[in-house]
Amino acid sequence: MYRDSKRLFWWTRMKRDIAEFVAKCDTCNRTKAERQRPAGLLKPLEIPMWKWEKITMDFIVGLPRTPKGNDSIWVIVDRLTKSAHFIPVNTRFDTAKLVEIYVQNILRLHGAPLSIVSDRGPQFTAKFWKSLHKAMDTKLDYSTAYHPQTDGQTERVNQLLEDLLRACVLTYGLNWEASLPFAEFSYNNSYQASIGMSPFQALYGRQCRTPLMWEEAGERQFYGPAMFIEAAENVTKVRENLKIAQSRQKSYADKCRRELTFDEGEFVYLKVSPLRGTKRFHTSGKLAPRYIGPFRIKRKVGNLAYELELPEHLSRVHPVFHISLEAVDLQDNLEHLECLVQILDRAEKGTRRTRILVCKVMWSNHSEREATWEKESELQEKYPHLFENE
DSSP, X not given: OHHXXXXXXXXXXXXXXXXXXXXXXXXXXXXXXXXXXXXXXXXXXXXXXXXXXXXXXXXXXXOXXXXXXXXXXXXXXXXXXXXXXXXXXXXXXXXXXXXXXXXXXXXXXXXXXSEEEEOOOHHHHSHHHHHHHHHTTOEXXXXXXXXXXXXHHHHHHXXXXXXXXXXXXXXXXXXHXXXXXXXXXXXXXXXXXXXXXXXXXXHHXXXXXXXXXXXXXXXXXXXXXXXXXXXXXXXXXXHHHHHHHHHHHHHHHHTTOBOOOOOTTOEEEEEOOTTTHHHHSOOOGGGSOSEEEEEEEEEEETTTEEEEEOOGGGTTSOSEEEGGGEEEOOOTTOOOOOOEEEEEEEEEEEOSSOEEEEEEEEETXXXXXXXXXXXXXXXXXXXXXXXXXX
């Protein structure tokens, strides 16, 4: 817009005025794609102290119906050992049936966990499910709205399980439920780089016996106190490996992200997915606005989420959103500020009688091709530190 306008018009602070106008344009803020890195640095979940103390869960849905009538998989993963259970279920099961399955497959084997991380599916927000875990003193931690990265562990396990089942279906047909126990065995017995061993070994303290191990000379035998010492040392090793893995993952992830914070009372736009937003936010599909709002920030939730004041017609949408789904709304009393980054060149311009020293400068948020010529005298007043060595 600036390049097109400067061929026909000119006024003082022209570039800054145009930048402020575009930044405050409501239509532009709603429709334009974001060109910046996603907001919000990676915040890893706290590492548990013991096995199956803190777990995550999710559903894989949309699978072909099996002869037993199941069409989805309930994936439950331990956050410490990464061991998992894959349970075939039907999407029509009510909360009471899911609780029965949970007791048979998880509570019976591992006891009641301290916390469960899940999305806000209707199964996990039902009163019966909440009252059960309240009685067992289990904390239910829900992910923020439309941000599945909160439970990235289970999302990754879902991908691995789907790949395993695709391979089984190619060989054994569409009855994926018959192959599910073998997929669980394969996953739990596979080496995990984040913990430095397989989930089975992290859980039980030894490698799982398989046909590959039948010809080995033997296994170490532990009795009495030595068995408990070995188990405690194994957990310590797993926690140390997880700390290293989390630090490495955070350094990689933060390279592609940017830090951003908002204050209570500010107004922000909310990013809407074209597919999910069609019905959920009453927009119009593929050509719908990328953002809706602006909405006022009611309060900050944790380090990376905010609760918004949503209008009445969005009352069924959970009001807490991750910062990566939000964009600032520039009000009329705000200004667009640019900083001088580098002086690229100098020259003299003017008439025969009047000569003016000018500098070619590059500004923040702009490339070298967008450098502008400015009066040196004005630059010396605003940016004296750039001329200190002269």
